[in-house]
Amino acid sequence: MEEIKFLEGKRLTVVGYGSQGHAHALNLHDLGMDVTVGLRQGSKSWEKAENDGVKVAVVGEAVKGADVVMILAPDEAQPELYRSEIEENLKSGAYLGFAHGFNIHYERITPREDVNVFMVAPKGPGHMVREIFEGGHGVPCLAAVHNDISEDTRDIAHAWANGVGRRVGVIETTFKEETETDLFGEQAVLCGGVTELMQAGFDTLVEAGYNPEVAYFECVHEMKLIIDMVYEKGFAAMRDSISNTAEYGDYITGKKIITKESKEAMKGVLKDIQRGKFAKEFIEETENGYKFMNKERAEYSDSKIEEVGSKMRKMVFSK
Template sequence: MAKLKFGNVEEEVVTREEFPLEKAVEVLKDETIAILGYGVQGPGQALNLKDNGFNVIVGQRKDSKTWEKAVADGWVPGKDLFELEEACERGTILQYLLSDAGQIALWPTVKKHLTAGKALYFSHGFGVTFNEQTGIVPPKDVDVILVAPKGSGTSLRRLFLEGKGLNSSYAIYQDATGRAYERVVALGIGVGSGYLFQTDFKKEVYSDLTGERGILMGALAGMFEAQYQVLRENGHSPSEAFNETVEELTQSLMPLVAENGMDWMYANCSTTAQRGALDWRHRFRDAALPVFKQLYESVSSGNEARITIEANRQSDYRVKLEEELKEMRESELWQAGATVRQLRPERQPQEDTVN
């Protein structure tokens, strides 16, 4: 393992230097990796593993849209694309990449195919951590492991094709064979991770649920809406309000943060922006901190898991979800966004050609 220093804290991580792809392929040369589910994480992980030289098959419900997507991606029915139960039977490593709701529904089928020595792989600690609600309790004679890329499957695949990687956490819940560590790290390298940092199933799901509801999605959307509303109420046009709220952040400032950190972004802005941001930073932090504490408590108590499971059990969940997303999509804020995106310079030549 490599050692990284984060201020005064030292952390051990796994990089491609000490665990190269060739070693990963060798570790899993006798394994059949069955990707169960071809929705959010499935395509990226499956295709990256396949391109990296691993023995991969996909399990998916036949005649579904995701089955058709798998075929379009080059998976061949009867060769490396199978119904879910047959994939469970064929695989020695079962990558359980269905949605949390899908994992609960399919668990009785998967469990009966988890014979001694197999490995059960997750990219989310939800099902195991909240097993009193999900019923997912793995047999004692299989390895239970986790690799959680810190981003969507789409990003994982896109970065892989660009010759880059997406950082991932890894965890071992159960080591029945004595090979759980080498299996999980080999899979982490195989799916295209930049580097791997250690966690456990509980910490992974607590951080993941907090992040999704917080700064990654929920808080971000809420802050966008609040600032846009204030600007519009004070007479600013939709173009001005959207560009100052979303477009400048996503297209100009966040790439600078990604490149060299927040201070680098500040250093590349005007002194007026620097001074105002530094003065207001602590006020926003102090205002948000109680909300984040409430959020973490709701996650760690299992309340967020209960809400999620109950919502997904409703027969009209997808209908209600689409209604909520439609409300967001059709709001003035995101209608302005759709227009602004069409006017980005890189889009204009293509549109001129069409017109």
């Protein structure tokens, strides 16, 4: 395949077999590439990767002699893994890849000067990247080059992106831009923003005495239907598909919810990301054994919206 020719004949190693790891490894393997998955001894993913048909080795052995090494372990685990298993085994002139710029941008990993460094970030969760690939389609990928001693690292990055994303499209970026926009999007919109919006809507209706099941459908369940229309056709087409009543309410109410204060808060979130405050706090959280995150997980798992949602999902998705 012309789009991935720069990977042909090369030994590829994917470190990690989680959400992104399995997608990268299997998509490239299905295209005939020589892929080895690097895992820690005793990893729960070892048997799964072998059953999926890819070669597996401990991280150090998988890295030795590899031409391209893509690190897809969790962000917080990468620095120690790089120092203990990857750095000394990475051959001179190899290509070192990441799917997120976090550790390079915040200088938690400083690669040796004799290796090329690139990034390929598929724009979708790993399980969807894999499912869409298996369906004969693909996802766009962001690509960036951090170090290019071989003067062809961009070609390697684009080949990897075209392989994993099945040639849908590659968007050029930088490690800085990808890191800061990705963190901002997750926190302010995709995860933090959307979940708090749905939670607040649900709570407002329930506290006003409305049926929790009806509140769940109106503020959570139907979110997917709207997002799917936006995803497939854009805002204008979505508004053309809903009722005039809903469209009118959209125009007059949206700005009451997302106010100037909301946008100022977003700017504050972005500033914390840009100056490394969020990264520092997240690293401290991991070193503290995820105490804050575990507390939040427990509270949300026991919340009213989860109780109602569990019942509603069983009804909607029962066979």
